[in-house]
Amino acid sequence: MLHTFVALVEDKPGVLTRVASLFRRLNINIVSLTVGRTERTGVSRMTIVAESSPTAGHRIMASLYKLENVLEVDDVGQRSCVARELALIKVAANPKTRSHIFELVEVFRARIVDLAPESLMIEITGVESKIEGLIQVLNESGDRILEISRTGRMVMRRGQHTSRVLDAMRLPGVAEAGETDALATEDSNILMAGETGLL
């Protein structure tokens, strides 16, 4: 089963080594990992997707919390969240075969970001299945994929769920958070339908 963790860590040397070593020690394979800056200086945010047994979530979370420089950990597995991935795909295409790729790109709401005489580069964002959908269509229509680069999954909870965000919004506490939650989920279902599907 795939687990997805969001960890806020201090931007100090060695923190990535510690996180990577932890998963190595637990003998859990990291499927994808992204590290980037956040809204706070000196704090980085990691999204880690790991393959392990369904019950391992709590153990991994507790182990992450015990590491130096780790500020906050969230297991978003079961929660309502937005998941996104960015991919760059280079496809062989000459002036004759280009137009049919242009059509595909439009259907998948992707973008052409580079064009060379013998190839072009597609940028696409979305859930994993959408990106895999485009790759499959390209393969099946006989286009030669030259290079693929993917960021791996990045997630953020819908609405204002985390204590950190509630603090930032200066909301008084859990009771009100629960209320906002229910509304948020209802509201965002409208968008969810369009965003979690293939297109």
Add this chain to the structure above:
Amino acid sequence: MLHTFVALVEDKPGVLTRVASLFRRLNINIVSLTVGRTERTGVSRMTIVAESSPTAGHRIMASLYKLENVLEVDDVGQRSCVARELALIKVAANPKTRSHIFELVEVFRARIVDLAPESLMIEITGVESKIEGLIQVLNESGDRILEISRTGRMVMRRGQHTSRVLDAMRLPGVAEAGETDALATEDSNILMAGETGLL
């Protein structure tokens, strides 16, 4: 100075630990890192952005090559390439203040991917400066940013430059590659102007 490396690695346990430890040993800070799947099963692609002296590029590349499970390394620092980053930004917004954020999102060619009564979530892709531009405008117009998640830089060379891609295209060799190169650069300048700017 920021160095950007693309490394193709075998998808084996411990490879991330080895790469992270290497940078720790060299005492070089990793600014951002993404790991994701590629066009080949069993092979992952890392984009690593590291802060070090201008002359350290060769040393880092040689050290990466010496690691187990590392198949190929490319220092894209000086080369013509497409750089992209994905960011999710959660902003506090009620029904009254939403419309002005909708306008910003349109100008920056971003997308709204979630909407709750007190907040909304923006998805944006582009070069770092474009994403920082949006964050700055949001801050300056008094919107409260609740959460930011960024993937870090991902790069791919323009045209068909790498030996691996030339192999995939079954082009005979370096001479022809050089020719294609020159054309590719000319062609892609048209897109570059639009893509490397702020918007």
